[in-house]
Amino acid sequence: MARGKLILIEGLDRTGKSTQSEKILSALGDEAVLLKFPDRTTRIGELINQYLTDSNFELPAQSIHLLFSANRWELNSEIHSLLEAGKHVILDRYVYSGVAYSAAKEIPGMDISWCFNPDKGLLKPDLTLFFSNQDSSSLQDREGFGEERYEKIEFQKRVRHTFSNVFDHISDPNRAIVDVSDRSIEEVFRYIEPLFRTVINKDLEGFTYF
Ligand code: FDM
Ligand code: MG
Secondary structure, three states: OOOOOEEEEEEOOOOOHHHHHHHHHHHHHHHEEEEEOOOOOOHHHHHHHHHHHOOOOOOOHHHHHHHHHHHHHHHHHHHHHHHHOOOEEEEEOOHHHHHHHHHOOOOOOOOHHHHHHHHOOOEOOOEEEEEEOOOOHHHHHOOOOOOOOOOOHHHHHHHHHHHHHHHHHOOOOOEEEEEOOOOOHHHHHHHHHHHHHHHHOOOOOOOOEO
């Protein structure tokens, strides 16, 4: 049986990642599963959720970084099994968010290379779509924005910049940028559908790893 494909939707906050991930899932039906990182339902995920939602719960930047990575590792073998069973796995955020949000804190010693290290060896997606918009100023208008720890305009601007450095650091020919500015949900989906369908129809053997 052909293995399933690993498709990653990455990007800045509020660019429609979750909406499009759901649309891909509906388009693929029961051939696919959708996983979201952080997965807040595990024990590690509960800690991450507490860190993101409770400003009184402090952790060193290094510790929370390693928890986000540990959260990916705890699902790695499940993702592997799903792919081997022929299921396509759609990920809503993964390694690139992990590196970009932590490195954007600009903590001495916690550079991109340091941040990437604990994720080395994780399954590498067959396709990564990076959702981007022109600027972060419209974020303020989005309902609910500002409730979680990283939802601050200044920080989001640094994350945007850091993502592009992360992409320079981690090479990947199977990565595409999707500019969602001024595009409706349907327009974005029409743009990405041929991209993920092409990857799904490929006959790939073996896996690649970060
Ligand atoms: N985030 C997400 C990280 O800082 N590191 C990670 O490894 C991942 C997967 O967590 F601000 C950040 C990105 C975002 C926050 O993500 C919660 P969602 O997608 O808004 O739940
Ligand atoms: Mg969020």
